[in-house]
Amino acid sequence: MKENLVKIATYQFSTEAQIFKGRLEAEEIQVYMADQYTIDTDPLVSNAIGGVKLFVAAKDEARAKAVLEELSEYSLDDQGHHIHCPNCESTKIDYFTNVNDVKSFLAFVFNFLLFGLYPIYTKYEYRCEDCKTKFKLE
Numbered sequence: 001m002k003e004n005l006v007k008i009a010t011y012q013f014s015t016e017a018q019i020f021k022g023r024l025e026a027e028e029i030q031v032y033m034a035d036q037y038t039i040d041t042d043p044l045v046s047n048a049i050g051g052v053k054l055f056v057a058a059k060d061e062a063r064a065k066a067v068l069e070e071l072s073e074y075s076l077d078d079q080g081h082h083i084h085c086p087n088c089e090s091t092k093i094d095y096f097t098n099v100n101d102v103k104s105f106l107a108f109v110f111n112f113l114l115f116g117l118y119p120i121y122t123k124y125e126y127r128c129e130d131c132k133t134k135f136k137l138e
Contacts, residue, residue, distance in 0.1 A: 004058040005032060008065055010051040012096060014040050017052040020068060027067050029060045047096070083137065085128035092129040 011017040014036040021031045034053040039046045046052070056064045077083055082091035127134050 005055040006058050006061045007053050007055050008061060009054045009068060011054075012046050012051050013043065014052045017054055020071070021054060023071065024054075024056070024064055024067055027063070029056055029064050029067070031056055031064075077137070083126060085131060085133055086135055087133040088128060088131040090128050090130040093126050094129060095124065095126055 009017075009020060011020070014033070017033055017036065021033060024031045032055040034055065035049055036052050038049060039052055083093045084091055085093060125134050125136055
């Protein structure tokens with residue numbers, strides 16, 4: 001019997017996806033991951049290919065989404081409160097790494113290509129899922 005799969009979540013890194021996959025499997029929900037090895041091989045392509053994707057059977061979709069909603073999907077500050085977008089006040093805020101300036105790129109080239117290490121200097125930013133505003137916390 002062919003089982004229809006539904007994408008329920010995407011994550012920038014496979015480590016994040018593994019944590020949520022484990023939580024779903026603890027609830028006896030079968031989970032499938034896509035693009036995990038591609039992103040583990042080259043983490044910088046994560047945004048380009050849409051991140052690591054989690055899939056579940058269509059019959060388990062509602063239950064899987066309920067389990068994921070119990071966990072805080074969006075970014076929290078150091079006190080555990082939701083971070084608000086400075087533009088629209090939404091709490092649907094994600095945390096991203098990027099390599100979009102010369103300093104980040106040179107750090108990547110130097111560390112990764114010469115030493116085989118993941119870049120030490122990486123820029124981080126928050127992005128609102130509703131209005132797509134990018135910002136940093138003060």
